[in-house]
Each structure stands twice: as structure tokens, then as C-alpha cells.
Amino acid sequence: MIIVRLDRVLADRKMQLSKLAEIVQISLANLSNLKTGKVRAIRFSTLEAICEALDCQPGDILEYQSV
Amino acid sequence: MHTTFNENKFKKILRFTTVITKLLFIISIIGLAIFGLMFLIVLFIPKDVLTFDASQIASLRIEMTTTGLIINLSDITGSIALKSFLIALSAMGVFQSVVSLTIIKRLRSMLIDVKAKQPFSKQNSDHLVFISILLIAFGFVMPIFQTWLDWTVIHNFNLTGLSASYTINWLSIFVGFLILVLAYIFQYGAYLQDEVDQTV
Numbered sequence: 001m002i003i004v005r006l007d008r009v010l011a012d013r014k015m016q017l018s019k020l021a022e023i024v025q026i027s028l029a030n031l032s033n034l035k036t037g038k039v040r041a042i043r044f045s046t047l048e049a050i051c052e053a054l055d056c057q058p059g060d061i062l063e064y065q066s067v
Numbered sequence: 068m069h070t071t072f073n074e075n076k077f078k079k080i081l082r083f084t085t086v087i088t089k090l091l092f093i094i095s096i097i098g099l100a101i102f103g104l105m106f107l108i109v110l111f112i113p114k115d116v117l118t119f120d121a122s123q124i125a126s127l128r129i130e131m132t133t134t135g136l137i138i139n140l141s142d143i144t145g146s147i148a149l150k151s152f153l154i155a156l157s158a159m160g161v162f163q164s165v166v167s168l169t170i171i172k173r174l175r176s177m178l179i180d181v182k183a184k185q186p187f188s189k190q191n192s193d194h195l196v197f198i199s200i201l202l203i204a205f206g207f208v209m210p211i212f213q214t215w216l217d218w219t220v221i222h223n224f225n226l227t228g229l230s231a232s233y234t235i236n237w238l239s240i241f242v243g244f245l246i247l248v249l250a251y252i253f254q255y256g257a258y259l260q261d262e263v264d265q266t267v
Contacts, residue, residue: 040265043266
């Protein structure tokens, strides 16, 4: 199971979700769904934009946990 | 290969289809009202009121497109009882109107979703499944009414040497199965749409 740790990285960078949504040009609703793990897939372009905005690695945002 | 979508052409077709379905909806409601009223009125009229002597009717020609039969009333002798014929005709009309109304109502609901650019949904797939089942059933049930109508014509007009036979409407059944296939294509489309919607 893939767990999204976006909230942790946002807290480290002291950035609001709305600010991130504005930077990566994704709706707040979609980003909120991503944060809560309600999405089924993420595009590489979206992951790239988030990593660039938060200055982090994909591994910082995504974590694998065996069920 | 890059796929393109002609939105203007699609909008024109959609507008045209919406107008046609609206028109068909109105016609079906009028048909249902007329046939329904006719059925109720004829049901309670005494048989004698609708019985005529063939010799008193001026020459009249009736064409039955369901049987391909052409009747010249001037060739018929004896009395003609129209009550059962009119009951059969109005019952067939009511059934056909109800089926048409149901199908058109579902199609209109689908067109609303298409206009809102959400054609691939479970709801639309369910509409198509319902329409397909209705058409398949129609292929078996409608010929019953047609046979009944033919039987009343033969007996009321004292036609000899003719018989009414039940013939399944295979075209309706075939179209029903085609629409069932389309329903499953829409169901797959709904699954793909959901995948796209849930991809960030």
C-alpha cells in the first residue's frame, strides 16, 4: 500500500496546501484528495511539480507499506 | 497517431438529437392520451353501438400494414362489429406509446449527461441495459398485440380463408442485443472515466 506523506513535507516546509495548489496549478480539492490518499494514481508531471515546489524527493512524499 | 475531436460538429448533432427526442416525447404523450382515451371509451360502449351493416357503409378501403392486407368494404356482406377491433387497436397503441415514452425518457436523461460532458457513467450504462431489455421484450410482446389485431380484423370483417399468426419481431430483438453491447462499452467507459477522475 502506498501512503502519501504530503502533510509531513508541507509541515516541514511550513507551506499551506492552498499555496502548493497555486504553485503546481492543481485544484485544492484534488491536492486534498492526494494528501488524504483518496486518489488512485498520480502523474509523473504532477509529482515532478510537487517535488520542485517543495524541494524534495518523490520518496519523501510517497511511502510503501506492506498490508 | 493523434486523435482529434470536432466539438462544433458534436454540439450540432447533440442539439438536433435533443430536438428530435423532445418531439418524439410529445408525440408519444399525445399518442398515449389518444389511445388510452379510446380504449377506455370503447370498453364501456355497448357492442351494438359499434356494429354496422356492411351494405350501409359506402365503399371504403382499409389497408393493414402489419399483415399487408387490403380490404374493400364493398366486398363484405353481413354485419361488422368494430368493438373488439378498436379495443385491440387502442391496446396496441397504448403499449407502443408506453414503451416509446420509457425509452425516450431514458434517452433524454442520457443526453443531459452528454451535454454536461459526462457521458460515461454507471447511470447511463444502466439506462442502456434497461432500453436493451425493453427492446428484446418488445420483440416478443408486440407481435402478440399484432396477432390479436389481425384476428379481430379477420373475425369482425367476416374474412374467410385467412388466419392470424404470431411472428417474433427479430429486428427489435437484434437491436436490443446491439444496445446491450453498447451498454457494456459504456460501463467500461465509466470505469476508465473513474480512473482518469481519480488521477491527479
